[in-house]
Structures are given as C-alpha cells and as structure tokens.
Amino acid sequence: xxxxxxxxxxxxxxxxxxxxxxxxxxxxxxxxxxxxxxxxxxxxxxxxxxxxxxxxxxxxxxxxxxxxxxxxxxxxxxxxxxxxxxxxxxxxxxxxxxxxxxxxxxxxxxxxxxxxxxxxxxxxxxxxxxxxxxxxxxxxxxxxxxxxxxxxxxxxxxxxxxxxxxxxxxxxxxxxxxxxxxxxxxxxxxxxxxxxxxxxxxxxxxxxxxxxxxxxxxxxxxxxxxxxxxxxxxxxxxxxx
Amino acid sequence: xxxxxxxxxxxxxxxxxxxxxxxxxxxxxxxxxxxxxxxxxxxxxxxxxxxxxxxxxxxxxxxxxxxxxxxxxxxxxxxxxxxxxxxxxxxxxxxxxxxxxxxxxxxxxxxxxxxxxxxxxxxxxxxxxxxxxxxxxxxxxxxxxxxxxxxxxxxxxxxxxxxxxxxxxxxxxxxxxxxxxxxxxxxxxxxxxxxxxxxxxxxxxxxxxxxxxxxxxxxxxxxxxxxxxxxxxxxxxxxxxxxxxxxxxxxxxxxxxxxxxxxxxxxxxxxxxxxxxxxxxxxxxxxxxxxxxxxxxxxxxxxxxxxxxxxxxxxxxxxxxxxxxxxxxxxxxxxxxxxxxxxxxxxxxxxxxxxxxxxxxxxxxxxxxxxxxxxxxxxxxxxxxxxxxxxxxxxxxxxxxxxxxxxxxxxxxxxxxxxxxxxxxxxxxxxxxxxxxxxxxxxxxxxxxxxxxxxxxxxxxxxxxxxxxxxxxxxxxxxxxxxxxxxxxxxxxxxxxxxxxxxxxxxxxxxxxxxxxxxxxxxxxxxxxxxxxxxxxxxxxxxxxxxxxxxxxxxxxxxxxxxxxxxxxxx
Numbered sequence: 007x008x009x010x011x012x013x014x015x016x017x018x019x020x021x022x023x024x025x026x027x028x029x030x031x032x033x034x035x036x037x038x039x040x041x042x043x044x045x046x047x048x049x050x051x052x053x054x055x056x057x058x059x060x061x062x063x064x065x066x067x068x069x070x071x072x073x074x075x076x077x078x079x080x081x082x083x084x085x086x087x088x089x090x091x092x093x094x095x096x097x098x099x100x101x102x103x104x105x106x107x108x109x110x111x112x113x114x115x116x117x118x119x120x121x122x123x124x125x126x127x128x129x130x131x132x133x134x135x136x137x138x139x140x141x142x143x144x145x146x147x148x149x150x151x152x153x154x155x156x157x158x159x160x161x162x163x164x165x166x167x168x169x170x171x172x173x174x175x176x177x178x179x180x181x182x183x184x185x186x187x188x189x190x191x192x193x194x195x196x197x198x199x200x201x202x203x204x205x206x207x208x209x210x211x212x213x214x215x216x217x218x219x220x221x222x223x224x225x226x227x228x229x230x231x232x233x234x235x236x237x238x239x240x241x242x243x244x245x246x247x
Numbered sequence: 248x249x250x251x252x253x254x255x256x257x258x259x260x261x262x263x264x265x266x267x268x269x270x271x272x273x274x275x276x277x278x279x280x281x282x283x284x285x286x287x288x289x290x291x292x293x294x295x296x297x298x299x300x301x302x303x304x305x306x307x308x309x310x311x312x313x314x315x316x317x318x319x320x321x322x323x324x325x326x327x328x329x330x331x332x333x334x335x336x337x338x339x340x341x342x343x344x345x346x347x348x349x350x351x352x353x354x355x356x357x358x359x360x361x362x363x364x365x366x367x368x369x370x371x372x373x374x375x376x377x378x379x380x381x382x383x384x385x386x387x388x389x390x391x392x393x394x395x396x397x398x399x400x401x402x403x404x405x406x407x408x409x410x411x412x413x414x415x416x417x418x419x420x421x422x423x424x425x426x427x428x429x430x431x432x433x434x435x436x437x438x439x440x441x442x443x444x445x446x447x448x449x450x451x452x453x454x455x456x457x458x459x460x461x462x463x464x465x466x467x468x469x470x471x472x473x474x475x476x477x478x479x480x481x482x483x484x485x486x487x488x489x490x491x492x493x494x495x496x497x498x499x500x501x502x503x504x505x506x507x508x509x510x511x512x513x514x515x516x517x518x519x520x521x522x523x524x525x526x527x528x529x530x531x532x533x534x535x536x537x538x539x540x541x542x543x544x545x546x547x548x549x550x551x552x553x554x555x556x557x558x559x560x561x562x563x564x565x566x567x568x569x570x571x572x573x574x575x576x577x578x579x580x581x582x583x584x585x586x587x588x589x590x591x592x593x594x595x596x597x598x599x600x601x602x603x604x605x606x607x608x609x610x611x612x613x614x615x616x617x618x619x620x621x622x623x624x625x626x627x628x629x630x631x632x633x634x635x636x637x638x639x640x641x642x643x644x645x646x647x648x649x650x651x652x653x654x655x656x657x658x659x660x661x662x663x664x665x666x667x668x669x670x671x672x673x674x675x676x677x678x679x680x681x682x683x684x685x686x687x688x689x690x691x692x693x694x695x696x697x698x699x700x701x702x703x704x705x706x707x708x709x710x711x712x713x714x715x716x717x718x719x720x721x722x723x724x725x726x727x728x729x730x731x732x733x734x735x736x737x738x739x740x741x742x743x744x745x746x747x748x749x750x751x752x753x754x755x756x757x758x759x760x761x762x763x764x765x766x767x768x769x770x771x772x773x774x775x776x777x778x779x780x781x782x783x784x785x786x787x788x789x790x791x792x793x794x795x796x797x798x799x800x801x802x803x804x805x806x807x808x809x810x811x812x813x814x815x816x817x818x
Contacts, residue, residue, distance in 0.1 A: 017775070018368040018444075028370045028443040035435045035469060043473035046507055050481065050492070053503055135490045165497045172492050176484055180477075 014206045026211040033215040037222050040184075044226055047180070051173050051233060058166040064157060065170030066238030068133055072245035073124040074235040077117050081224045084113035088192070088217045095199075095210035103204060103213070107196045110220070114189050121182060123247065135168035135175075174234050181230060184223045191216050273674070273771040288372035289774055290357050295672070296379050297353030302741070304345040304386060311338035313734060316696075316727040322720050324713040331713035332399035333414070339402025340393060340419060344426050345386045347657055348515065351522030352433050352468075353382070355664045356461045358672060360437060362765040362772060363455050365446025365781035370439040374432055381429035389422025401711060403508060406493040406501045410485050417486050420479040427472045427479075430518075434468030437461055446764075448783035455763055455787045456545050460525025463549035467514045467521075467556065475511030478504065502568055509560035517556040519653055520620075521549055523660025524591055527613050530663050531595050532788040533761040534610035535602025536795075539788045541594045548587035555584050562631055566640045574633055581631035588624050592617060607759075608682035612663035615690045619655025623648060626701070641711075644704025647697045655693055662689070662740060669744060670754030674770040676800060677747035685739035692736050695729025758800035762788055766796065 019025040055062045091106035132138045132153055140154035157164040195216055203209060274291045277283070284292060314334045318326040326334065357375065361368050369375050392398060392415035400409040400416060409416050441462050445454070481492050482504070491497040493504040532539050539545060561569055561577030569577075595617055604610070626648040629635045639645065670676050699722040704710075708719050715723065757766040768777050789795055 018366065018370075018372065024443060028439055031442060032371060032374075032435060032439045035438055039431050039435065039469050039473045042470055043477050046474040046477035046510075047481070050503060050507065053500070054498075057500075058498060135488065163498065168490065169492070169498055172484070172488070172490060176481060176492075180480075 014208050022208050026208070029211050029215050030218075033218045037218060040222060044180070044229070047173070047177055048229065048233070051177070054166075054169055054173070055237075058163070058169070061157075061162045061166030062170045063238040064160055064162045065167045065174070066234060066236070067240060068131070068153065068156075068244075069174070069235050069238075069240075070124050070127060070244055070246070071235050071240045073120050073127075073247065074231055077120050078227065078231055080113050080117045080120070081227050084110045084117075085217075085221050085224045087113065088213075088220050091195075092210060092213045092217055095204050095213045096207060098205070098207040100199060100202070100204065104196060104199045107192055107199060107213075111189060111192050111196065114185060114192070118182065118185060118189075121178070127246075133171055135171045139164065139168055139171075177230055177234065181223070181226055184226070188216075188220050188223050191219065272773060273769060274774045275674075275771050277774045286376075288368070288376055290361050290369045290372065290375060291672075291772065291774075291776075293375050293379055294354050294356075294358035297349060297357060297382075300379075300383060300386070301346055301350045301354060304341055304390075305350075305737075307390065308338055308342040308346055309734060309737065311335070311341065312730065316730040318713055319715070319723045320727050322715050322717045322723075326713065328713045329399060330397075332401075332711075333393075333397030335711065336398045336401050337393040340389060340398070340423070342653075343402055343515075343519075344423050345382075345389065347519040347653055348430055349382055349426075349433070350661055351526065351657070351664065352430075352437065352461060352464060352518075353379070355457075355526065355661075355668065356433070356437060356464075356522060359668065359765055360440060360458055360461055361444065362768065362776045363458050363763060364441065364444060364449050365764050365777070365783065366440065366444035367775040367777075368444075369436050370443055371436050375436055378429045378432040378436070381425055381432065385422045385424070385426030385429060387422075388425060389419050392418035392422060403512070404479070404482060405508075406482065406485070406499075406504050407491070407495060409482060410491060410494050417483045420483040420486075424476050424479050424483075427476050430468050431472045431476075434465035434472070437465040438469065441465075446781045446783065450783075452543065452546065453783055453786055454546075455525075456528035456539065456542070456549075457522075457525035459546040460521045460528070460549045463553040464518050464521045464525075466550075466553050467518050471511045471514040471518075471557070474507060475515075478507040478511070502564065505564050505567055506560070509563045510557075513560040513563065514553075514556045516649070516652070517552050519657050521552060523616065523620075523657040523664075524549065526660045526664035526667070527595060527616050528591075529761075529763070530609045530613040530667050531598050532790060533667070533759050534607060534613070535599050535604045536760075536790045537598055537602040537788075538786070538790060539594065540597035540600075541590075542786065542788070544590050545594050548590040551587035551590075552584060555580065555587065559584055559631075562636075565633060565636045578631055578633050582628065585624065585628060592621055592624070606683070607666075607679065608677075608686055609663045609667035609759075611683055611686035612659050612666060612689075615686060615693075616656060616659040616663060619651050619659060619690070619693065623651030623653075623655055626651065638707075639704060641709055642704035643700040643708045643710055646710050647700035647704060650697050650700075655697070659689070662686070665740070665744070667759070668765070669747070670758045670800075671765055671770050671772070673748055673751070674754055675747045675751030676754040676758060677751055678743045681739060681743045685736055685743075688732060688736035688739065692729050692731075692733030696726050696733055697729070699723070699726040699729070755799045757796050758798065760796045760798035762790060762795060 015022055015025060019028070087106045087109040091103055091110065094100075094102035094106055128134070130143070132141055132143050140152050142152045142155070143150040151159070153167065154164040157167050195213060198204065198212075204213070274289055277289070278287070284296065287293060287296075311334050314326065315331070315338060318324050318331050318334070324331060357369070360366075396415050398404075398412070398414045398416055398419050400412050400414070404416065404420070441454070441458060485492045485494065491499040493499045493501050495501060528539055528545055559577060559581040561573055562581045565574050565578075606614075626644070630639055630645060630648060666677070666682060703719050703722045703726075706719070708715055708722075754770055756768070756770050758770075759766075764777075764781050764783070765772075767781070785792075
C-alpha cells in the first residue's frame with residue numbers, strides 16, 4: 007500500500023518502480039503501434055517503387071536535399087537536447103530541465119520552419135500532383151517547363167512521378183503531424199516544469215517517456231530522408247533555400 | 248483459495264466509508280450524477296459506459312439488418328437499389344467497427360481484467376476514459392455519415408469505386424480512423440495492465456483464460472489497427488485530392504488496398520472472436536464444475552490464433568488477381584488457423600466430459616457458441632480451399648460463414664459473458680426462465696436465418712444484390728422469417744436485464760460458486776475492487792477441490808430467483 011504523501015504515486019500502483027516501468031512499457035507499446043502505422047505506408051511506397059523505379063528516382067531527384075539535410079541535423083540535435091533534459095530532471099536540476107526542454111522546442115520549430123519553406127518551394131516548382139503538375143512555371147517574362155514536361159523529356163511517366171509526390175506529401179505530412187504532437191507534449195512538460203511539477207525527481211520518467219516518442223519521430227524522419235530524398239540523383243543547382 | 252476467503256470475510260465488513268445505512272459502498276454508489284459517470288476513471292464505470300453505447304450501436308446495426316432482410320423478401324427487392332447498398336454498408340460498418348470490435352474488450356474486458364488479476368484499476372485509467380471518448384467521437388462521425396446520405400461501397404470500402412462514389416466515404420473513413428485509435432489505446436492499456444498490475448501470486452500461467460484471450464486480442468489491436476488507420480488515411484487523401492494512390496488511372500493498384508485493408512481486417516476477425524473464446528472458457532468450467540481441460544494449450548492457442556491470424560489475409564483475394572503461388576501459400580496458412588481454434592473447441596468439449604453440468608442461461612449461450620462457432624469454423628475451411636472458393640466466393644455462403652462465427656460465435660459469447668457476470672456487475676439476478684427462453688430462441692432464430700443462406704450461397708446466389716432470381720425466394724423468406732425470430736430474441740435480454748436492475752433479487756457475491764478473484768470480492772465490487780490485498784495461491788479453475796466455492800443461488804420451479812442460505816449440493 008502507498009505510504010507516499012506527496013501524491014507522486016498514483017492510487018492504483020503499489021510502488022514507484024511499478025509506476026515508472028508501467029509508464030515506460032506504455033510508451034514502448036504505443037511506439038510499436040506507430041511503427042506499424044508508418045510501416046503500412048512504407049510498404050505501399052515500396053510496392054510502387056518496385057513497380058515504377060525510374061519514376062520514383064526522377065521524383066526524388068526533384069526534392070531539395072539541402073533543406074532535408076539541415077532538417078536532419080536539427081532533429082538529431084533535438085534528440086540530444088531532450089536526452090539532456092531527462093538527465094537534468096533525474097538530477098532534480100529545474101533550470102537546466104527547462105533550458106533543455108526549451109532548446110528542444112526551438113529546434114523542432116526551426117525544423118517546421120524549414121519544412122514550410124520547402125513545401126513553398128515545391129509549390130513554386132509546381133511539384134503538386136494534379137492540374138498544377140502539367141502547368142508551365144512562369145518566372146517573370148520567360149517560363150520554365152512544367153514538371154510533367156520534364157518527365158516527358160526524361161522519358162518517365164508523369165502519372166507515376168505524381169504518385170511519388172502523393173507519397174512524399176502523405177509521408178512528410180504524417181511526420182509533421184507527429185512533430186506537432188511532440189511539440190505539444192514537450193511544451194506541456196515545460197509548463198509543468200515551470201510549475202515545479204518535476205521537483206520530486208521520480209517524475210523524471212515522464213520526460214523519459216516523452217523523449218522515447220520524440221526519438222521515434224526523429225528516427226522516422228531518417229527513414230523518410232532515405233526513402234524520399236536520397237533515392238534519386240541530385241545536383242548542386244537544387245541546393246537552395 | 249481458503250486463505251483468500253478467510254481474509255475476505257474478515258475484512259470486507261469493516262470497510263464502509265460512505266452510505267453505511269445501505270451496506271458497504273460499491274462502485275455504483277461511489278458517486279451520483281452525470282459527472283460521476285462521464286468523468287470517471289474507474290474501469291468498472293467505463294465498462295458500463297461501453298455497455299450502454301455498444302447496446303445502442305447494436306440496435307442501429309440490427310435495424311439495418313432488419314431492412315436488408317425486409318428487402319430480400321421479394322425477388323424484385325422491396326427497397327430502391329441504392330438505398331439497399333447504403334443499408335448493407337451501414338449494417339457492416341456499425342456492426343464491425345462500433346459493435347463487434349469494442350464489445351467484449353470495452354464492456355467485459357474493462358470491467359473484469361483488473362479484478363481478475365487482482366489490480367485496483369487498469370494501468371492507465373485516464374487513457375481508458377479517453378478510449379471511450381474517442382470511440383464515441385468516431386462512432387458519432389461514422390453514424391452521422393451513414394445516416395445523412397449514407398455510403399454505398401460496402402464496409403470494405405474497396406477502391407476504385409470508393410474513390411469515386413458520390414457518397415460519404417471520407418467522413419466514414421475518418422470515423423473508422425478515430426474508432427480504430429480508441430481500439431489501439433484499449434489494447435495498449437490491457438497489455439500493459441497484464442504485464443504490470445498482476446497481484447502477488449498471479450503468475451502468467453495462473454491467469455484466467457479470459458485474460459489470456461484478451462491479451463492475445465490486444466496484441467492484434469496494437470499491431471493490426473494502425474495499418475487500417477494508414478490505409479483509410481490514404482483512401483481519404485485520395486478522395487480529397489482526387490488523385491489516386493489506389494486508382495489504376497494513375498498507375499495505382501486497387502489490389503494493394505485490399506492487401507492493406509485485410510492485413511488489418513483479417514486479424515480483426517480474431518479481435519472479434521478471441522474475447523468470446525475467453526468468455527466461453529470461464530463459463531464452461533463453472534457450469535461443468537471442472538477444471539479446464541488443457542489449460543496451457545487453451546492459453547497458448549489464443550496467442551497462436553493471434554500470430555497465425557496475421558498470416559492469412561490473402562485468402563480474401565483468391566479471385567481478385569492475386570498470384571497462384573501466393574494464393575496457395577495463403578490457403579495453406581488459413582488451414583493452420585483451424586488448429587488452435589480446434590484445440591479450443593476440443594478442450595471445451597473435453598471439459599464438459601463427465602462434468603456436473605447445469606444448464607443456466609450463461610451455459611446455454613456458451614453451448615450455443617460451441618455449436619455455432621464450430622459450423623462457422625468448418626465452413627471457413629471450404630472458403631480457404633482454393634477450388635471451392637472459386638465457386639463460393641462472394642456468395643451467400645460467405646455471408647452465412649462469417650455470421651456463424653461473428654453472430655453465432657461472438658454475440659452468443661458476449662451474451663454468455665453478460666449473463667455470467669451480470670450478478671457481479673449489478674449485484675442483481677435476472678429471471679432464469681426468460682433468460683433460458685431467450686438463449687434457446689436466439690439459437691433457433693439464428694439457424695433459421697443463416698442455414699438457408701448457406702444453401703443459397705452453395706447454389707450460387709451472389710451477395711450484395713438487392714434482387715435475386717425467383718427460385719431463391721423460399722430460402723430468402725425463410726431467412727427473413729428467422730431474422731425476425733432472432734431480432735425478437737435479442738429484445739428479451741434487453742428487457743429482463745433492465746428489469747432485474749430494479750426488481751431483481753440480490754445475487755450475492757458468488758451466485759454460481761465460481762472460482763476466480765472477481766467472485767471473491769463483493770457484488771457489486773468496491774471502487775478499488777477489493778477490500779483486502781488479494782493473493783493467489785492456486786490455478787484458476789480448481790472446481791474439484793473440497794475448498795472450491797459452491798453455488799449460493801438457485802431458482803424455484805417457476806423460474807423465480809430464490810436465494811438459498813445453505814446450499815450444499817450441486818445440481
């Protein structure tokens with residue numbers, strides 16, 4: 007029975023160890039579900055890539071690897087900062103905890119900023135499946151050929167390249183959604199930290215389970231990087247912000 | 248067992264914090280008013296929230312089934328063709344996603360798992376409440392879409408038709424997604440609870456078989472549901488963007504949708520049957536007053552069904568353009584599922600052998616389950632065989648097959664469970680007479696409804712058409728007549744169970760003389776389930792021991808419940 011008076015131990019647990027390992031196992035189980043969720047779309051992507059390899063490489067070649075690379079670095083760093091936040095919470099260092107949580111949030115927001123910029127550049131390049139895909143791009147007086155015309159020149163099916171972009175938007179979109187949830191969770195931790203919720207150091211486990219989720223989102227990004235960005239050949243000309 | 252009983256009797260009397268004048272407090276009297284229900288984190292109250300909601304959706308699904316059978320009375324159809332399409336889609340979606348998937352995990356799983364393993368609650372009580380709200384949100388979304396305009400694709404939502412149909416496919420997809428998320432969280436909660444919250448002495452191989460079945464079910468929920476979620480998401484995106492992922496016009500592949508859909512939906516039929524099998528193991532042992540035959544085999548067969556169930560989805564696409572060799576592999580693997588299912592049926596039968604069997608309502612439902620599920624399972628083998636499936640695919644034979652497993656199996660098991668644990672949930676006993684009549688009527692109505700469909704399907708009547716050749720009218724009218732009997736039979740429990748809440752006799756803590764921790768606490772249980780610290784010292788079904796509990800409840804000859812103070816012999 008609970009002899010704890012500070013309210014750290016929830017009513018239905020017998021001891022702190024049980025409560026902490028329950029929280030951890032819960033998050034791992036959730037990540038199992040998430041792995042299958044992303045796994046489903048990866049399988050669909052893989053099937054189409056096996057059927058239409060040239061089109062998928064041509065689509066990948068149109069993506070901006072510079073922004074993709076910067077974003078990879080940002081996310082990797084955010085995994086470090088959230089790990090430092092766990093350490094701070096475990097040691098009971100409230101200021102350091104808040105600092106590292108804030109750093110994680112800022113890195114994540116920077117990621118989303120770059121991602122938004124990238125989507126906008128994609129839009130300018132008419133890399134959107136649908137009518138826009140076959141519309142020539144006007145830049146002042148002269149016009150550039152549409153992505154569909156590029157496909158025709160490279161002798162790949164414009165339909166199949168659009169299929170690649172459907173996957174690009176669905177997969178990165180789902181990832182952005184997971185990022186937003188993660189930012190929400192970490193901001194919630196930050197608010198709790200400000201209110202002194204993490205003063206009992208046993209509560210570090212909530213920072214830990216949030217970090218598990220965050221690492222997972224981070225890891226998914228590297229799968230997307232490999233599947234979407236690194237599949238096709240790239241030139242220096244595409245590396246612009 | 249004797250240790251626990253001793254602890255129990257000495258401790259539970261002392262514990263009466265509120266409502267001392269009404270006897271010891273229980274979870275029902277712990278709070279009053281709508282807030283005490285809608286904001287509760289007590290797993291037992293959340294179980295009752297599920298009970299009320301799944302009952303409502305069952306009735307909606309039943310109404311749609313009634314319309315289907317009404318339409319098929321006449322060979323020319325009684326309803327307009329497009330309305331018929333919407334009605335059978337609504338029946339499928341409501342029954343599968345809003346009734347069969349959540350029914351036993353939501354109601355009985357929620358209520359019983361923590362008590363059966365000696366815990367105070369599920370591992371994540373707030374998440375549990377969130378699951379119910381997500382379920383209600385998904386259900387509201389789906390029901391709104393189905394009632395305001397409807398969906399005409401069938402519950403399987405196959406593209407390319409579902410990407411072009413001018414009906415509410417996207418809102419239904421969103422509803423299924425949200426309800427799926429609820430089911431994932433329920434599964435997660437149960438898995439973590441079983442791993443983390445077992446009381447001292449409750450080892451894995453002392454767990455009741457219901458808990459094993461729910462654990463296996465939860466694994467499927469956790470692993471399969473996300474694939475459905477991503478599939479319906481892609482379908483919704485395809486519809487909103489009007490650009491095909493599964494549309495062959497753009498090089499997409501509709502068969503890929505079928506693969507992804509059935510990767511969830513085939514394991515999902517085990518989400519819909521495994522919990523029922525768990526219920527049956529509890530009921531059969533109690534009413535034959537015997538230990539389960541082959542506890543370990545029955546426990547592992549649940550996990551076996553969960554694992555093999557993931558490897559058979561391709562048998563839904565035998566005639567949809569799947570490769571021959573792939574089809575052969577899927578056919579063989581589908582046969583393998585019969586093995587763990589047969590292990591269960593044989594073990595239940597062996598448990599009955601030389602048991603002191605009594606035929607109270609839960610047992611009648613359970614025996615009905617064994618009969619109907621066996622027919623459903625064996626006809627599944629016809630469909631898993633490539634040659635016969637060519638002939639039977641997409642006919643009424645398929646409909647009859649899965650209704651035997653889902654309705655004859657899961658719904659019967661659910662009723663067995665509700666009747667078995669009703670005295671624990673409410674503390675009241677229902678009418679013996681009417682409950683037995685209802686169980687028999689359900690079996691009769693069920694056979695009348697679906698046996699003709701086997702015959703019609705065997706003779707080649709395809710499913711999903713609102714009209715049919717006149718020579719099939721006799722079979723269809725028989726089936727419709729049977730469905731009327733079945734529909735009436737379902738209204739019986741609804742009536743006498745509600746009646747029992749107000750007018751039923753007090754059931755006592757252990758009316759059936761069943762083993763298991765849930766029968767050692769009070770009826771209804773207190774908020775934290777036990778007024779003492781439960782400790783388990785033996786296997787779950789020790790009915791043969793001299794210390795085993797004896798039934799404390801019997802009925803007078805006219806079916807009225809009578810509480811017998813000293814009841815020593817077993818019927």
